Amino acid sequence: MHFITALLGVYRAEIGLVVLAAMFVAFVRERYSPTVIAVVGACTFALLGMLDEKALFSVFSNSAPLTVGAMFILSGALIRTGVISRVADIIMTRAERRPRLALAEVAIGTIILSAFLNNTPVVVLLIPIMFKLAQATGYPVKKLLIPMNTVAVLGGCLTLVGTSTNLIVAGIAADQGMAPFGIFDITLYGLAGTIAGVIALICLSFLLPSDAPSIAGENGGNVQDYLTELVVPQDSDLIGRAVGSLSMFGRTVKLLGIKRGGDIRRRDLVEEELHAGDRLIVRADGAAIMTLRESDQFELGIAADSRTSGQEGRVVEAMVSPSHPSIGERLMDIPFLHALRVRIIGIHRARHLPGPDLPETRVRGADRLLIAGSDDAMRSLRDNPHLIGVDVSRVRAFRRKKAWIAMVAMAGVVILSALNVVGIGLAAVIAVGLILITRCIDPEEAWGAVDGDVLVLIFAMLAVGLALEQAGSVALMVGWITPLLQSAPAWSLVFLIYFFALILSELLSNNAVAALLTPITIAIAQQLGVDPRPLIIALMIGASACFATPIGYQTNALVYAAGDYRFADFVRIGVPINIVVGIAVCSALVLLG
Numbered sequence: 001m002h003f004i005t006a007l008l009g010v011y012r013a014e015i016g017l018v019v020l021a022a023m024f025v026a027f028v029r030e031r032y033s034p035t036v037i038a039v040v041g042a043c044t045f046a047l048l049g050m051l052d053e054k055a056l057f058s059v060f061s062n063s064a065p066l067t068v069g070a071m072f073i074l075s076g077a078l079i080r081t082g083v084i085s086r087v088a089d090i091i092m093t094r095a096e097r098r099p100r101l102a103l104a105e106v107a108i109g110t111i112i113l114s115a116f117l118n119n120t121p122v123v124v125l126l127i128p129i130m131f132k133l134a135q136a137t138g139y140p141v142k143k144l145l146i147p148m149n150t151v152a153v154l155g156g157c158l159t160l161v162g163t164s165t166n167l168i169v170a171g172i173a174a175d176q177g178m179a180p181f182g183i184f185d186i187t188l189y190g191l192a193g194t195i196a197g198v199i200a201l202i203c204l205s206f207l208l209p210s211d212a213p214s215i216a217g218e219n220g221g222n223v224q225d226y227l228t229e230l231v232v233p234q235d236s237d238l239i240g241r242a243v244g245s246l247s248m249f250g251r252t253v254k255l256l257g258i259k260r261g262g263d264i265r266r267r268d269l270v271e272e273e274l275h276a277g278d279r280l281i282v283r284a285d286g287a288a289i290m291t292l293r294e295s296d297q298f299e300l301g302i303a304a305d306s307r308t309s310g311q312e313g314r315v316v317e318a319m320v321s322p323s324h325p326s327i328g329e330r331l332m333d334i335p336f337l338h339a340l341r342v343r344i345i346g347i348h349r350a351r352h353l354p355g356p357d358l359p360e361t362r363v364r365g366a367d368r369l370l371i372a373g374s375d376d377a378m379r380s381l382r383d384n385p386h387l388i389g390v391d392v393s394r395v396r397a398f399r400r401k402k403a404w405i406a407m408v409a410m411a412g413v414v415i416l417s418a419l420n421v422v423g424i425g426l427a428a429v430i431a432v433g434l435i436l437i438t439r440c441i442d443p444e445e446a447w448g449a450v451d452g453d454v455l456v457l458i459f460a461m462l463a464v465g466l467a468l469e470q471a472g473s474v475a476l477m478v479g480w481i482t483p484l485l486q487s488a489p490a491w492s493l494v495f496l497i498y499f500f501a502l503i504l505s506e507l508l509s510n511n512a513v514a515a516l517l518t519p520i521t522i523a524i525a526q527q528l529g530v531d532p533r534p535l536i537i538a539l540m541i542g543a544s545a546c547f548a549t550p551i552g553y554q555t556n557a558l559v560y561a562a563g564d565y566r567f568a569d570f571v572r573i574g575v576p577i578n579i580v581v582g583i584a585v586c587s588a589l590v591l592l593g
Contacts, residue, residue, distance in 0.1 A: 060459060294397045303343040320363055320364070
């Protein structure tokens with residue numbers, strides 16, 4: 001025991017590097033998630049006595065992870081209030097008129113959105129839109145998904161809040177005594193990389209594959225659409241209005257036909273005037289159906305008793321068992337519809353929209369039903385042996401009336417932090433309080449919007465970085481590196497830091513690389529007597545602008561799966577873009593930093 005204690009006392013720095021090397025090997029092998037590896041690494045340092053209890057828990061006072069969490073919640077509020085969905089509807093409306101111009105507008109809009117929102121929900125939202133645009137323009141969807149993801153990542157490099165990586169680096173740098181970064185301090189350099197990256201995409205588009213995905217459907221496998229019907233009430237204000245004047249139709253709600261007097265009309269519907277009792281056959285996603293349900297403009301779905309309202313009670317989701325006796329029969333004849341006071345307000349079928357209308361749909365095994373009814377009716381449905389997984393639906397209506405509050409909250413964070421009225425962390429926390437008190441988003445939804453895996457990874461890597469500093473490992477590495485860099489020109493340091501961070505981030509977690517390299521970068525700058533700020537900005541962007549592998553950035557993995565790409569597809573287009581963007585960013589830092 002005394003031997004081990006003595007060994008730790010003499011070789012603390014070297015042992016710290018051994019633990020770090022073991023973590024790198026584990027990161028690369030990917031047998032465990034990066035979060036697990038980071039937590040185990042932090043615990044190892046604590047067990048070895050290189051990180052005491054006070055130091056370990058001090059990482060929770062760092063504002064960077066809390067700011068990241070607050071920005072997750074603000075992004076969730078914009079989704080919950082329908083702001084992001086409305087933007088997508090506008091995009092699709094313009095794409096139907098001028099699809100090629102819409103591609104340029106989508107690229108610009110993606111860059112702007114990604115500069116202020118988390119990239120992941122932006123990319124998730126845009127994947128099905130890219131499939132639609134591919135159909136409208138005739139371009140192969142594989143030539144659109146990677147470019148869309150690339151501009152989303154580049155947009156995240158334009159502001160301090162664009163990626164969690166930027167916030168982590170800025171938070172650690174502030175803890176190290178550097179002047180705080182403003183929200184737009186990196187914009188000029190990120191803009192240089194964005195412009196260069198877009199030009200490179202255009203010039204190198206011939207490297208993108210043009211074959212069709214073999215696994216993704218029309219929506220990229222991301223949207224769960226339901227068939228439903230909207231009944232125009234007898235006293236509705238909509239009677240006499242043209243269908244084309246209704247604002248609800250767009251990307252998430254598509255009119256398929258109008259049923260009137262037993263006839264279904266499916267053509268030239270825009271100029272058709274609404275009559276009392278008309279049944280609009282529509283395709284809509286779950287959130288849109290719930291929003292229509294709360295609007296009280298229509299009665300949704302079908303019921304055996306017309307007095308049963310879809311606005312009453314709760315909505316549950318249930319799957320039809322393959323053993324259901326109504327398989328092959330009309331949905332209108334399914335027994336529970338006549339035995340209970342419920343309404344079926346939607347039916348979903350994987351990779352196929354049923355029809356011709358809701359009551360005439362022939363029931364199949366694995367059909368998913370949205371059912372509205374009282375608590376008593378819901379209990380009866382749960383006891384039905386022919387329905388699987390009956391539970392309260394997770395889809396929620398958009399709170400569109402509160403969209404302006406969510407937008408003001410997000411804009412306030414940007415403006416207040418840009419003007420240095422308050423720090424970005426405090427501004428984000430205040431904005432979260434505003435959207436919670438005004439019920440833009442419910443508390444459980446807010447906490448659900450936070451990616452806890454990311455936050456735990458950040459805290460764990462902060463602890464690892466602190467342990468390396470206390471053990472002297474950082475000083476040891478800097479001592480090895482500094483003599484090699486002393487004769488190098490000052491401008492070359494920017495390129496070295498950028499591309500070193502880039503290479504590591506193509507293999508490891510961006511946030512882990514950022515948390516680890518920030519204190520090392522600052523220490524190298526201090527030893528060499530150079531300004532650390534350009535180096536820190538190079539680290540920020542280099543750790544995020546990774547395009548050469550599907551694991552280089554979290555959104556890369558999303559389009560990799562949705563577009564059914566091969567690993568080589570990313571390498572072929574990503575490596576040259578990495579180089580072009582890196583040279584542009586580093587050149588801007590050298591010339592303007």
